[in-house]
Amino acid sequence: NKYLGSYDPITLKHIVVCGDITSASMDNFLKDFFHEDRDEEGKTTVVFLDLEFPNPHIKSILRYHALGAEYFQGSSLSIKDLKRVKLKEAEACIILADNTVSNRDEKDSENMMRAVSIKNYQQEMRIVMQVLLQKNKALVQSIPNFDSEKYGDVVICITELKLGMIAQSCLCPGFSTLLCNIIGIGSYPYKNVNESTDWKDSYFYGCGYEFYMTRLSEDFEGMSFAQVAKICFENWNIVLLAVEDKSTLASTILLNPSNEEFVVTKGTQGYFLAFDKETAEKAWYFTENSTKGNQIRLKYYTRKSRRLPRESQGSMTNSCYEGDGADEDIETAAATDKADLSDTESDSDVYAETSESIQNAASVGLRLNRATSFYVQEKLAFEEAILTKEECEDLRNHVVVCVIGDADSILVGLRDMLLPMRASNLAVSELKFVVLLGSRDYLEREWEAVSSLSDIRVICGSPLKQEDLLLASVNTCSLCVFLRSQAPAESQLKDEYLVDKECILATLNLKSMKFKGNKGVKRGYDVPLLTDLAYDSNVQFLDQEDDDEPDAALCLSQPFAFGQAISSSIMDSVVSSVYCDPKAMTLLHLLLNTEEIVRSDSEDESENSFRKPSRCRLVQCPIIQPPFNKFAVCDAQFPHALFRI
Numbered sequence: 001n002k003y004l005g006s007y008d009p010i011t012l013k014h015i016v017v018c019g020d021i022t023s024a025s026m027d028n029f030l031k032d033f034f035h036e037d038r039d040e041e042g043k044t045t046v047v048f049l050d051l052e053f054p055n056p057h058i059k060s061i062l063r064y065h066a067l068g069a070e071y072f073q074g075s076s077l078s079i080k081d082l083k084r085v086k087l088k089e090a091e092a093c094i095i096l097a098d099n100t101v102s103n104r105d106e107k108d109s110e111n112m113m114r115a116v117s118i119k120n121y122q123q124e125m126r127i128v129m130q131v132l133l134q135k136n137k138a139l140v141q142s143i144p145n146f147d148s149e150k151y152g153d154v155v156i157c158i159t160e161l162k163l164g165m166i167a168q169s170c171l172c173p174g175f176s177t178l179l180c181n182i183i184g185i186g187s188y189p190y191k192n193v194n195e196s197t198d199w200k201d202s203y204f205y206g207c208g209y210e211f212y213m214t215r216l217s218e219d220f221e222g223m224s225f226a227q228v229a230k231i232c233f234e235n236w237n238i239v240l241l242a243v244e245d246k247s248t249l250a251s252t253i254l255l256n257p258s259n260e261e262f263v264v265t266k267g268t269q270g271y272f273l274a275f276d277k278e279t280a281e282k283a284w285y286f287t288e289n290s291t292k293g294n295q296i297r298l299k300y301y302t303r304k305s306r307r308l309p310r311e312s313q314g315s316m317t318n319s320c321y322e323g324d325g326a327d328e329d330i331e332t333a334a335a336t337d338k339a340d341l342s343d344t345e346s347d348s349d350v351y352a353e354t355s356e357s358i359q360n361a362a363s364v365g366l367r368l369n370r371a372t373s374f375y376v377q378e379k380l381a382f383e384e385a386i387l388t389k390e391e392c393e394d395l396r397n398h399v400v401v402c403v404i405g406d407a408d409s410i411l412v413g414l415r416d417m418l419l420p421m422r423a424s425n426l427a428v429s430e431l432k433f434v435v436l437l438g439s440r441d442y443l444e445r446e447w448e449a450v451s452s453l454s455d456i457r458v459i460c461g462s463p464l465k466q467e468d469l470l471l472a473s474v475n476t477c478s479l480c481v482f483l484r485s486q487a488p489a490e491s492q493l494k495d496e497y498l499v500d501k502e503c504i505l506a507t508l509n510l511k512s513m514k515f516k517g518n519k520g521v522k523r524g525y526d527v528p529l530l531t532d533l534a535y536d537s538n539v540q541f542l543d544q545e546d547d548d549e550p551d552a553a554l555c556l557s558q559p560f561a562f563g564q565a566i567s568s569s570i571m572d573s574v575v576s577s578v579y580c581d582p583k584a585m586t587l588l589h590l591l592l593n594t595e596e597i598v599r600s601d602s603e604d605e606s607e608n609s610f611r612k613p614s615r616c617r618l619v620q621c622p623i624i625q626p627p628f629n630k631f632a633v634c635d636a637q638f639p640h641a642l643f644r645i
Helices: 023-033 056-064 079-084 104-121 136-141 158-171 175-183 199-207 225-236 277-283 323-340 347-363 414-422 440-450 466-471 488-492 496-511 536-541 570-580 584-592 595-601
Strands: 013-019 044-050 069-073 093-096 127-131 154-157 210-215 239-245 252-255 269-274 367-369 374-376 399-404 434-438 456-460 479-484 529-533 565-567 616-620 640-644
Touching: 013 104, 023 044, 023 056, 023 093, 023 570, 056 069, 079 104, 093 104, 093 570, 104 127, 104 136, 127 136, 127 570, 136 154, 154 158, 154 570, 158 175, 158 414, 158 479, 158 529, 158 565, 158 570, 158 584, 158 616, 175 210, 175 565, 175 570, 175 584, 210 277, 210 584, 225 239, 225 269, 225 277, 239 584, 252 584, 269 277, 374 414, 399 414, 399 440, 399 496, 414 434, 414 440, 434 440, 440 456, 466 496, 479 496, 496 529, 496 536, 529 536, 536 565, 570 584
Parallel strands: 013 044, 013 093, 044 069, 093 127, 127 154, 399 434, 399 479, 434 456, 479 529, 529 565
Antiparallel strands: 210 269, 239 252, 239 269, 367 374, 616 640
16 A cells, blocks of 8 residues: 555655545645645655545545645554654645534544643644634644644634635625635636627736735835835736735735835845736835836836835826935825825724714614724614514614524624724714524524624524515625534435535525516515535536536636625635745735724723724725726726725
């Protein structure tokens, strides 16, 4: 049995992958890890260690990646087996989790024991591990020698990230698709978007952009975030989203920082949206003279004083630098800046709006919990949260969360989804009213964790019944979400793909509905929705009217492109990204506004003070209104923007 042998190094580096290894997780991980943009193929070998003999599907995946992947039978709890895969010489150890299992707590405990064993054998070993339940993240941090600062260890909670994506999609429909395409690296069959009228070609072209991290050139030193972002976009068509600020003892990730918060220093890392790694690295090779051929330079940029007056920061002109006219150029730039930004809010305006929002919250019975920076209210009893038929008739622009589960089902963890929707950096007017639709036995178990969050109400019923969907006024909602709560019996299904059956049937049930009256949409097919899937291939059943190929990948399917489907498989791409850059996890938490980020942002807040949060919020803005209308063209789409608050 060749799988009982020992690893013989064939490349300079190797990593060890263990945990709950399935054919799906292996395939997703290897495709992303060995993508040409990561530049790992031929340099790093992926060594899998698992107790099970590889099934035919796993064998076929190993044959496809024969030059970069090897598989050995063994246990990560056995020192003998760890020696066989030469763990001490490995660059890192990846511990994967299976999101389709029913006994999630038990599986998390098994993975934590694997981490304990690995740290016991080699305490300096870097570990990137997945867990299924958010509550187990704290237990992972208590493992001896598990240290993110010292060894670069990272724990990824699959449920927390997925529900965070769904939460942001409730505020900005389609965000889950946007972020999944950015995280995952893939190849897409796009044509020249300037010559094509098919929306798929534009979509596939956009899918080609992913996150890349690269160091900023020293010639950017002294510039603000806005200045660097504009140079990078106008010269190389890459988008700067965040930077790693190393000016303090502990480096931090800043997402769209203001001019007052940040200025580029030596060694600053930039996080870009780019088509490939080579294009992103142009920001590293940038020099003062490198853009003169394109006639794009900062007029007011000088060697003597890189830091600009506040009123002139953030503006650029399309002329080359002329040293003798620097002072005149600064005045011109400042005037242009004021004109360009006349339609936008300043930082002080947004801050004043947020402070006013906190006061408005008190007037409607809400308060800002200083310990967590969430809008909360007095705990509401479950019976008081149940909506009456008369109250349901007045629902408009709300979010309907349909949970399919019963008294024995595993809890989804709705708190992880609802918390980002109640973060303090949202204005009170932006808080979405949420209706939970599901069985009484299930919702009562979830209620204790969410009862203090504002504007959460309940309808006891079934997402599979059209009368209950009508009662929830799905025809007037801003988004209807279908979540799957796995039952213990599902682990014994003969066909594992059937775990998504309830969510698929509930989605098709909604799409078949017809609505009467003058409010909302007239047919269920037009209701904005988002369905949670365990298996990518099941996306083919969500829309019977699309023209997708039956075996099309998730990211190439019409429901996913329309923001109507999300799958946990994207978390396997997150593992690859975090392995390449440990700070990528922090960037994801910033974008999703998860509890971890909100809590860390409020650690120093006192009970009687209000500090301007450093995190951003995501908003969806129409391009037909200022200040974006100047960029609008026929059929153009510019749906998402990051705002500082």
